[in-house]
Amino acid sequence: MTIQEMLSFSSVAESQNGYTSVSIKQNVHVPVMKQAVIDALKVRDGGFYIDGTFGAGGHTRSILELGAVVLALDRDQDAVNRAAEFEKEYPNTFFIQRASFSNMDKIWGKKGAPMKVDGILLDLGFSSNQIENADRGFSFMKDGDLDMRFDISQELNAKSWLNNAVKDEMVRVFQEYGQEKNALLIANEIIRSRKANPISTTFDLVKIIEKYNEFDRKHAATRIFQAIRIHVNDEFTHIRKALVEAKKILKEHGRLAVLTFHSLEDKIVKDFFANEVSFLQLPTQSEVEENSRARSAKLRWMIKTEE
Ligand SMILES: C[S@@+](CC[C@H](N)C(=O)[O-])C[C@H]1O[C@@H](n2cnc3c(N)ncnc32)[C@H](O)[C@@H]1O
Incomplete structure (x- = not known):
C-alpha cells in the first residue's frame, strides 16, 4: 500500500462540496516560532507529521521542506482551499482534510494507516487571513458580519x-x-x-x-x-479532546507541540502536560518585534515516553 492510498483523504476540490466558501483575502500569515516548532518536533526526513492547524501552511511548509510527510487539518474551508498549491508542489507527501484536530485519530486511522505519527503540531487560535477578512467577524478593528465561526458550515x-x-x-x-x-x-x-x-x-x-x-x-x-x-467554536472541548487523541496516535518518543496565545489555552495544555516529559519555550525578543502575533505566544511540547 502506498502512502497515497493509506492517506487518500478527500482532495481540496471534493472537500468544497456542500460548503460556500467566503472570499479569501490574500494576507501573509507569518508562522510563529517556526524554527522552535521544527526543533521541538525534531522533524526528520521521511517522518510522519500531523499539522492540526494548517492555516496558511507556514509550519506545514517548513516540515515538508525537510522531506517529511504531512497530514494537515483545518476547520476552515478557506484554509483548505489555500492548500491547493501545496497539493501540486508536494503530491506525494502532503495531504489535507477539512476537519477539527479533535478528530485526528479517526482521520489518521480512517484508511488503516498502520504506523503511528512522529509528531503533531497545534498552533491554536485564528490566522492572520481570518482576522484580516472583515466578513469573518473575528476582528473588533474592522466592521463586518458578526460571524466568528472557523467552520462556516456550523x-x-x-x-x-x-x-x-x-x-x-x-x-x-x-x-x-x-x-x-x-x-x-x-x-x-x-x-x-x-x-x-x-x-x-x-x-x-x-x-x-x-x-x-x-x-x-x-x-x-x-x-x-x-x-x-x-x-x-467550542474551542476548549476541541483542544482537550485533541490532546488525548494526539497522545494515542503518537509513536513512542513522538512529539506533540502546542502554540498557545492566552492564559486559558495555555492552562489546558500545561495541565495535560503536567505528568509528561514536557518543555516550555517563549519567543525571542527579536521575533516579538518582527511578528506581533508572537507577543503572547508560548510553545509547549511533550515527548511520549510509553505506549
Ligand atoms: C494560528 S492559525 C495556524 C497557522 C499555521 N500554523 C501557519 O503557519 O500558517 C490557526 C488555524 O487553526 C484553525 N483551527 C482552529 N481550531 C481548529 C480545530 N479545532 N481544528 C482544526 N483547525 C482549527 C483555524 O481555522 C486557523 O486556520
Whole structure:
C-alpha cells in the first residue's frame, strides 16, 4: 500500500462540496516560532507529521521542506482551499482534510494507516487571513458580519448566539472565556440593545462594549471577542479532546507541540502536560518585534515516553 492510498483523504476540490466558501483575502500569515516548532518536533526526513492547524501552511511548509510527510487539518474551508498549491508542489507527501484536530485519530486511522505519527503540531487560535477578512467577524478593528465561526458550515455563529442567549449564559461565557470584569453590565446592555435592533455587525458589538470598557493596554473589546469566539467554536472541548487523541496516535518518543496565545489555552495544555516529559519555550525578543502575533505566544511540547 502506498502512502497515497493509506492517506487518500478527500482532495481540496471534493472537500468544497456542500460548503460556500467566503472570499479569501490574500494576507501573509507569518508562522510563529517556526524554527522552535521544527526543533521541538525534531522533524526528520521521511517522518510522519500531523499539522492540526494548517492555516496558511507556514509550519506545514517548513516540515515538508525537510522531506517529511504531512497530514494537515483545518476547520476552515478557506484554509483548505489555500492548500491547493501545496497539493501540486508536494503530491506525494502532503495531504489535507477539512476537519477539527479533535478528530485526528479517526482521520489518521480512517484508511488503516498502520504506523503511528512522529509528531503533531497545534498552533491554536485564528490566522492572520481570518482576522484580516472583515466578513469573518473575528476582528473588533474592522466592521463586518458578526460571524466568528472557523467552520462556516456550523449552524451557530456569534450573531445568532448574541441575539438569543439568556443573560446568565452570556455572563458565564464572558467571565469564563474572557475574564471580563464588566460581564454583567455588558450582558445587560446587549439584552437592552437587541430588543430595539438585532446585533449584526462587529461594530454594533464594539459600540456596546465601549460603553463600559476603555482601552487599557488592550482594545476595550478584546476580552469579549475572545470569549465569544471560544464559545461559538467550542474551542476548549476541541483542544482537550485533541490532546488525548494526539497522545494515542503518537509513536513512542513522538512529539506533540502546542502554540498557545492566552492564559486559558495555555492552562489546558500545561495541565495535560503536567505528568509528561514536557518543555516550555517563549519567543525571542527579536521575533516579538518582527511578528506581533508572537507577543503572547508560548510553545509547549511533550515527548511520549510509553505506549
Ligand atoms: C494560528 S492559525 C495556524 C497557522 C499555521 N500554523 C501557519 O503557519 O500558517 C490557526 C488555524 O487553526 C484553525 N483551527 C482552529 N481550531 C481548529 C480545530 N479545532 N481544528 C482544526 N483547525 C482549527 C483555524 O481555522 C486557523 O486556520
